[in-house]
Amino acid sequence: MRTEDFSARAHRVIPGGAHTYSKGDDVLPADAPQAFVRGKGARVWTLDGRELVDWGMGINSVLIGHAEDEIDDAAVAALRDGQNFSRPSPLEVDLAEAAVALFDGMDMVKFAKNGSDANDAAIRLARAVTGRTLIAYDEEAPFLSIHDWFIGNTVMNAGVPEAVAGLARGFRFNDLGSVEALFNEHGPRLAAVILEPCRDVRPRPGFLEGVRALCDRNGTVLIFDEMVTGFRYSLNGAASFLGVRPDLMTVGKGMANGYALSALLGTRSYMDRGGIHHAHPRCFLLSTTHGAERSALAAGLAAIRLHRRERVVERLASVGRRLIAGIDACAKRHGVQEYVSAASDFACRPVLKCCGPDKVPSAEYRTLFIQEMLRRGVFMPWICPSFRHGDAELDRTLEALDGTCSVYARAIDAGAVVGLLEGRPGKPVFRKYN
Ligand SMILES: Cc1ncc(COP(=O)(O)O)c(C=O)c1O
Structure with missing residues (x-):
């Protein structure tokens, strides 16, 4: 062609x-x-x-390399035995055990195919546990989800009801005062705080600790989005060296070297609400047809092995x-x-x-x-x-x-790119009109 x-x-x-x-x-x-x-x-x-x-x-998402033989061979071997059954496969438990072993304080895990769904599940779980509706999020984060709570607060918000967008309130990373202001105004109504624990800038001393303390004082769930930092800043997540532990965390991107795999992890007391051993109203926690696709799980296990052996x-x-x-x-x-x-x-x-x-x-x-x-x-x-x-x-x-x-x-x-730039400049994804 x-x-x-x-x-x-x-x-x-x-x-x-x-x-x-x-x-x-x-x-x-x-x-x-x-x-x-x-x-x-x-x-x-x-x-x-x-x-x-x-x-x-x-x-x-491809932190090891494109078409990495060891990972692809594991994925192909798994898919040759069947991609999807109507009961769990042992691969699910193998990777779940490997994943909780990586992240301190995380006891249980549910898999999904993308980070947006994992973050959404974390938010739903926080709302179910707290019985509250509002969430606080880092409004400077370039991207946290394809779903309404995040997209509704961008300029590209066509199709998102204001009522839904209004349930997410923004604060600024490394500005504890902006988080405190949200808690002062909405404390008893805040179900969760969600943020990346760091991006390219290190958290200021006391910032994450302050957010953790505010969550603890107000009974709010702290969610770390480690979609980019997990498997990249540390195999054990950025939380492992930043010294602050979330209640729930999400990973994806580099988890399986480009295969579609993400995960919500959390402490047992929260994650159990998605299970069948409690007396609370049932919380529908990440249940998708392809969530435990076998090739992706095998790729995830192989990626963790390679990470450890090669100190990726x-x-x-x-x-x-x-x-x-x-x-x-x-x-x-x-x-x-x-x-x-x-x-x-x-x-x-x-x-x-x-x-x-x-x-x-x-x-x-x-x-x-x-x-x-x-x-x-x-x-x-x-x-x-x-x-x-x-x-x-x-x-x-x-x-x-x-x-x-x-x-x-x-x-x-x-003083200009005229005569050097071929055609128009690239546009940002988030813009109101084309
Ligand atoms: C920090 C962060 N969170 C969540 C997401 C959403 O992940 P996905 O595109 O897999 O839905 C992204 C995607 O770029 C991201 O960078």
């Missing part, structure tokens, strides 16, 4: 042309590859046969450290260090920042950066280090950065 036919075909049958908005044409440079047909390790291949170094890594998390941090240093050095060489950076408090999660001449993050300059990296064989819409990013991938990336920073410097000097 010719590349130019693909996008038209995709948009005819798929709204937005892709099943995930952040993979869409509109968010990337106009001449970005329209599709990837294959991946191996830290490389992907485009429809027209180009090989690229990949830093997107399945929207941060350490590798992610060392790849990230080299890349952050490389980007910094290259930007300095070209005099654009105040405009291009990848600094982060956590090396495993470098954060690509592309600013315009006013030193404020700019969609135009970001699109130019991604465009120039692509032209030099590197796909870097954001930065997700994986176990399979080796010296060859890092070297090729640094070489591409050199050329990219040279173009970037010209655009900064010129």
Whole structure:
């Protein structure tokens, strides 16, 4: 199939042309590859046969590498014995035991296929246990769920009743005062606080501890969304080194190296409400046809084995450290260090920042950066280090950065991307109109 036919075909049958908005044409440079047909390790291949170094890594889900033989072999072996039965398979218990063993204080687990459903289940459980309706969430989080409580509070809220959106109240990460204000106003009505325990910025001393204390004082359930941090910052979750334990937590993304698998974990006293050994009203806790798909469970078990044996998390941090240093050095060489950076408090999660001449993050300059990296064989819409990013991938990336920073410097000097950026700038996913 010719590349130019693909996008038209995709948009005819798929709204937005892709099943995930952040993979869409509109968010990337106009001449970005329209599709990837294959991946191996830290490389992907485009429809027209180009090989690229990949830093997107399945929207941060492929932390080990594309098409990792050991994981795929385990998944294939499981699916050859049947993908789905009408009674549990031992794989469910094997992975459940392995998962609760990873996360301190978590006694029970339920599996799902995506993070949004796991977060939603955590919220429903918190509401069932507390008998309350309101939830408090980190309104600065780029994304927490596809469901109404989160989407209803974005600008892209068409179709979400105000009454539902209004049940979620925002606070700001690292701003304990903003959490206290919510508790002062709504304390006895708050069922849960949900947040990522950290992103690229370390929690301020006392922030998470303060949130924990507010929850304890008010009988509110604390939920950590470890969709990105779990299996990446630590195999045992970020909570393991941040020193604050949630009541419920969710993981997904890197749990099974790209296979569709997520989980809600929690203390027995809460999770038991989803079971059959209590006298309370029954709580419908994550019961989906495909929740325990056998290939994904086998992939999850194989991924945990590989993580332990190869110390994957350490590798992610060392790849990230080299890349952050490389980007910094290259930007300095070209005099654009105040405009291009990848600094982060956590090396495993470098954060690509592309600013315009006013030193404020700019969609135009970001699109130019991604465009120039692509032209030099590197796909870097954001930065997700994986176990399979080796010296060859890092070297090729640094070489591409050199050329990219040279173009970037010209655009900064010129005060505009005109004549350098092909087509329109990428748009944010969350916008009111197209
Ligand atoms: C922090 C966080 N929570 C939840 C989600 C939702 O996960 P999913 O896309 O698997 O539904 C995401 C997805 O990007 C995320 O980054």
